[in-house]
Amino acid sequence: MEEAAPDVRVRRAMALGRAARAHYRRTGPLAGMNLHAPVRPDWTCAGCGGHWPCHTRRSQLLAEFDGAPASLTLLMGGHFIDAAQDLRTEPAHLLYERFMGWLRQQPRPDDDQEP
Numbered sequence: 001m002e003e004a005a006p007d008v009r010v011r012r013a014m015a016l017g018r019a020a021r022a023h024y025r026r027t028g029p030l031a032g033m034n035l036h037a038p039v040r041p042d043w044t045c046a047g048c049g050g051h052w053p054c055h056t057r058r059s060q061l062l063a064e065f066d067g068a069p070a071s072l073t074l075l076m077g078g079h080f081i082d083a084a085q086d087l088r089t090e091p092a093h094l095l096y097e098r099f100m101g102w103l104r105q106q107p108r109p110d111d112d113q114e115p
């Protein structure tokens with residue numbers, strides 16, 4: 001049977017994965033911040049050994065992407081897709097919570113304003 005061409009969602013996920021990998025290859029003033037980088041294929045943290053993204057890395061990412069939440073969401077979406085490929089026995093909803101769930105728990109700029 002001939003394999004079908006990847007659909008647009010797969011191509012988009014692959015592009016996100018490439019963006020995530022490029023993010024971790026970068027150089028410059030923030031290059032040294034990645035001590036808490038993911039170790040694949042287990043997706044443990046190179047810095048503390050916890051599940052990646054660990055608490056420290058989440059804090060770093062929030063600081064790094066301050067004012068650019070959409071970019072952080074795209075980056076984490078790419079990691080989520082990569083992790084789903086590496087951790088095939090992990091339930092999808094748990095992976096989603098681990099990689100994406102913490103993003104929506106962040107306060108939005110207008111959360112502390114009175115209605």
Ligand SMILES: [Zn+2]
Nearest residue numbers: 036045048054
């Ligand atoms: Zn860590």
